[in-house]
Amino acid sequence: MVSKTRERLIEVASQLFVRKGVENTTMLDIANASEKGRRTIYTYFKNKKEIQQAIIERESEQMVSRLRKIAKSSSGSAAEKLDSFLVQSFELSDTSPSGRNHEYLSWLKLLEGNRAGKTRRMALLKQIDILKEILNEGVDSGEFNPQAAEQALPLLTLLIHSRDSDSQREILKLSGVGEANAAQKIIRFVISSITIRN
Numbered sequence: 001m002v003s004k005t006r007e008r009l010i011e012v013a014s015q016l017f018v019r020k021g022v023e024n025t026t027m028l029d030i031a032n033a034s035e036k037g038r039r040t041i042y043t044y045f046k047n048k049k050e051i052q053q054a055i056i057e058r059e060s061e062q063m064v065s066r067l068r069k070i071a072k073s074s075s076g077s078a079a080e081k082l083d084s085f086l087v088q089s090f091e092l093s094d095t096s097p098s099g100r101n102h103e104y105l106s107w108l109k110l111l112e113g114n115r116a117g118k119t120r121r122m123a124l125l126k127q128i129d130i131l132k133e134i135l136n137e138g139v140d141s142g143e144f145n146p147q148a149a150e151q152a153l154p155l156l157t158l159l160i161h162s163r164d165s166d167s168q169r170e171i172l173k174l175s176g177v178g179e180a181n182a183a184q185k186i187i188r189f190v191i192s193s194i195t196i197r198n
Helices: 002-020 027-035 040-045 046-073 078-093 102-110 112-141 144-164 167-173 179-194
Strands: none
Touching: 002 027, 002 040, 002 046, 002 102, 027 040, 027 046, 040 046, 046 078, 046 112, 078 179, 102 112, 144 179
8 A cells, every 4th residue: 555655664764863863874775775776765755855844744633643642631620731731742742852842853953944944834833723722721711810821822832942942952051950840840730820719
């Protein structure tokens, strides 16, 4: 099946890029590791850059899908959903070498051109829409203060995506707060700030 072969090529290329680096991986390496001929690879991808783009698109779709599941969950309060969403978002935006999404975000930075930028913007817009949906749910249910939730949106958007900056990590280190602790403290602070007390 066409899609299975394409997915296999993407998966093999992804593993090779992690192990050998993008620059040191050739189309022949991908063909050999996937047990497909080079002609098969060129049926699906013109070059290595197209394979990189396919990896990024796949990872972006998976990221958005995980976050959407949190928002669509029928169980849990809006505060619980926001907590899960933020924990997941902080993990997904972690570009430190120990971060689980390090390779995806590193490839995203390596890719040149408009397609990579568009892919990233599309994923970010979807992520922001999901965040808005959770905040609106909290406001509609009377759980979140409307003004506080509105003010939290730009703050959270900036905070979630600040972890891909080395300078931000350095600032946290200088403040004496570890990255993991910082994320938890931010999440607790934001949720307690926007939650209406009974």
